[in-house]
Amino acid sequence: MFMKSRSRCSGSFLKTPVIACLVLFLTASLSARAELLIRITEGAGSAIPIAVVPFAESGSMPAGDKVGSIVQADLTMSGEFRPLEPSKMLSLPSERSEVYFRDWRMLGQRYVLVGQLTRNGDRIQARYELFDVNQEKRILGETAAVPASNLRSLGHHISDRVYEAITGAPGVFSTKLAYITVSGEGEQTRYRLQVSDVDGKRSKVRLESREPILSPAWSPDGKKLAYVSFETGKPVIFVHELATGERQKVADFPGLNSAPAWSADGRSLLMTLSRDGNAEIYRMDLASRNLTRLTDHWAIDTEAAWDHADRGIYFTSDRSGGPQLYHMERPGAEPRRITFGSRYNARPRPSPTGDYVYYVHQRDSAFHIARTNLETGEETVITRTGSDESPSVAPNGRLLIYATRQNGEGVLTVVSADGGAAYSLPASEGEVREPAWGPVTR
Amino acid sequence: MRKQLMAAVLIPLGLGLAGVAHAQSSTPAFQNNSSEAQRKAGNNQATAELFYMIQQLQREVRDLRGQVEEQQHQIGRLQQQGRDRYVDLDQRILELSKAVESGASAAQQPAAAGASADSGRLKPTRVYRSPEPEEQKTYNDIIDLIRNKKDYDTAITRLYEFVDTYPEGDLTVNAYYWLGEVYLAKPQLEQARQAFTIVATRYSDHRKAPDAVYKLGVTLDRLGEKDEARRRMTSVVEQYPDSGAAELAKKYLDSAQG
Numbered sequence: 001m002f003m004k005s006r007s008r009c010s011g012s013f014l015k016t017p018v019i020a021c022l023v024l025f026l027t028a029s030l031s032a033r034a035e036l037l038i039r040i041t042e043g044a045g046s047a048i049p050i051a052v053v054p055f056a057e058s059g060s061m062p063a064g065d066k067v068g069s070i071v072q073a074d075l076t077m078s079g080e081f082r083p084l085e086p087s088k089m090l091s092l093p094s095e096r097s098e099v100y101f102r103d104w105r106m107l108g109q110r111y112v113l114v115g116q117l118t119r120n121g122d123r124i125q126a127r128y129e130l131f132d133v134n135q136e137k138r139i140l141g142e143t144a145a146v147p148a149s150n151l152r153s154l155g156h157h158i159s160d161r162v163y164e165a166i167t168g169a170p171g172v173f174s175t176k177l178a179y180i181t182v183s184g185e186g187e188q189t190r191y192r193l194q195v196s197d198v199d200g201k202r203s204k205v206r207l208e209s210r211e212p213i214l215s216p217a218w219s220p221d222g223k224k225l226a227y228v229s230f231e232t233g234k235p236v237i238f239v240h241e242l243a244t245g246e247r248q249k250v251a252d253f254p255g256l257n258s259a260p261a262w263s264a265d266g267r268s269l270l271m272t273l274s275r276d277g278n279a280e281i282y283r284m285d286l287a288s289r290n291l292t293r294l295t296d297h298w299a300i301d302t303e304a305a306w307d308h309a310d311r312g313i314y315f316t317s318d319r320s321g322g323p324q325l326y327h328m329e330r331p332g333a334e335p336r337r338i339t340f341g342s343r344y345n346a347r348p349r350p351s352p353t354g355d356y357v358y359y360v361h362q363r364d365s366a367f368h369i370a371r372t373n374l375e376t377g378e379e380t381v382i383t384r385t386g387s388d389e390s391p392s393v394a395p396n397g398r399l400l401i402y403a404t405r406q407n408g409e410g411v412l413t414v415v416s417a418d419g420g421a422a423y424s425l426p427a428s429e430g431e432v433r434e435p436a437w438g439p440v441t442r
Numbered sequence: 443m444r445k446q447l448m449a450a451v452l453i454p455l456g457l458g459l460a461g462v463a464h465a466q467s468s469t470p471a472f473q474n475n476s477s478e479a480q481r482k483a484g485n486n487q488a489t490a491e492l493f494y495m496i497q498q499l500q501r502e503v504r505d506l507r508g509q510v511e512e513q514q515h516q517i518g519r520l521q522q523q524g525r526d527r528y529v530d531l532d533q534r535i536l537e538l539s540k541a542v543e544s545g546a547s548a549a550q551q552p553a554a555a556g557a558s559a560d561s562g563r564l565k566p567t568r569v570y571r572s573p574e575p576e577e578q579k580t581y582n583d584i585i586d587l588i589r590n591k592k593d594y595d596t597a598i599t600r601l602y603e604f605v606d607t608y609p610e611g612d613l614t615v616n617a618y619y620w621l622g623e624v625y626l627a628k629p630q631l632e633q634a635r636q637a638f639t640i641v642a643t644r645y646s647d648h649r650k651a652p653d654a655v656y657k658l659g660v661t662l663d664r665l666g667e668k669d670e671a672r673r674r675m676t677s678v679v680e681q682y683p684d685s686g687a688a689e690l691a692k693k694y695l696d697s698a699q700g
Contacts, residue, residue, distance in 0.1 A: 298500065299504065318504070319504060319507060320504055320505075320507045320508030320511055321501075321504045321505050321507075321508040322508075324508075324511075337511045337515070340511075340512055340515050377515075377519075
């Protein structure tokens, strides 16, 4: 009963008690920095061929991954590109005059990215150009500079620019992921809230606790995380300022405090509270801490998220027997049910463009991530794994991250929003779960 | 969570029952009852039973709610499917009949014109372009939509398409007139007023004009603009004294006065 109440307290309709997940596949050693390793499991058939030529370098460069290979990895990860291996390139140009389009056409490439890096004191400057091979035209030509210690950010930035120039959608390679890792056993069990790049690199532990941490949620400016921590023995919602490490207890009411979600202006949080006796959804104004109750039903209402227009909310409710998704057009409106395909649909996450909502969906005793087209009501299951939870949509709406199990270990998997390409991010040790995709910050 | 819920329900329920018990204890029947302890035990049992009943009812309500939501959803889908099928079928029939027509010789008399809503007796002073066979056919289809199938929404769309495709013809005026009729039937009175006004002002010499002015009067009457309505009716009687519409307008004026 205790475990059951805990999983309920997380504010999510978890199908397995939290604790049960922890016992499996734990490693004895403890590391404060459990890195995520990237493992590409599937490529998209219609990926665009692009040649990312290793960048020319002048001056001493920091050790570690080259900018070119970071860009190449990013583009591969998106599932929308198929970069050419550098060993197959006929030449390694670094500027326009050295690019022979005929050669690249022969190699079947649609685009070529060339560039050069120059060391300038403690900064590194990049000049890069993107060419359309068929039209023999330059479609991007830019410079960017970063501190020498920040070569990864430069790589991700260039990937974003290339992605946007070709697909028209903003790239998300410079965004961050937040997730929870679990390692150790019994007394040694540690929960860590971590933040990393989208490729799992440069992960940092932001909070470590002996008690569960759940439901991280990014503020729209990417500077804060809200989450639920059990460190005081009961679920409490904190807001954590990433730059300073400063934490604020924002919801510590009797009963459960769970499932925080930010409004687009970052001024208020949606949350599930049972202070009035039953799990209901509230909006808290963060400056005044004033609460507004948004739902009123004796069934459980939880896991709220603002819709893309920031006017209404999606949430999970079991008012019709099992968990189903509802949309409340504006606070106070009669909630309208939007999922009908099965007895279990939970944890809604609307796409930023407002055309889809993603959620956990049960079919034949397996849990998948599915999405519903909000205009046609058509439901599509988009994951092929079978114990999937916690979907989180990338800010450009093109990718989706979720937690699942692979060979018995808890991993994060990224798929394209239509279910095409996929890569997974296993923790180098222990379990990883509850991913939250951060916003695009400029 | 269940426990919490239970407690939340149980406490107010217990209080409520205690209140009831109090009220009852003032009645003689209850006083006749035996010891305090027995009474309490009875209360507890009643509370438990009530609680159990509420739980059962909640479960039942949830299931029913689920069924209602699902059936609502299914009905919505069926309605949509029905509409889609109809439009699809209509499209196919139209294409088929077009193919049949173009196969046959184009020497088809627009004899069907009589079947349309022509009641005008006035001779047009301006010569309107007579319809092409295909134009006539499209027109007849639309009238069929209105008269027999009562599919007003589709008819409205098709009427707009018709006046776009075949402008400034004899049937164009009819189409505007029918647009007014359909809007009046829906009723979307503002749109009806506009459509009838087009016929009444732009095509005042057309045989449909008397009917249109009369119907404009009816529309205005329904919009509550009684004076304006009476003015139109009077103008029908004065401008088109021999028309059927004038008879109707007279009736309106008589009843309005009476």
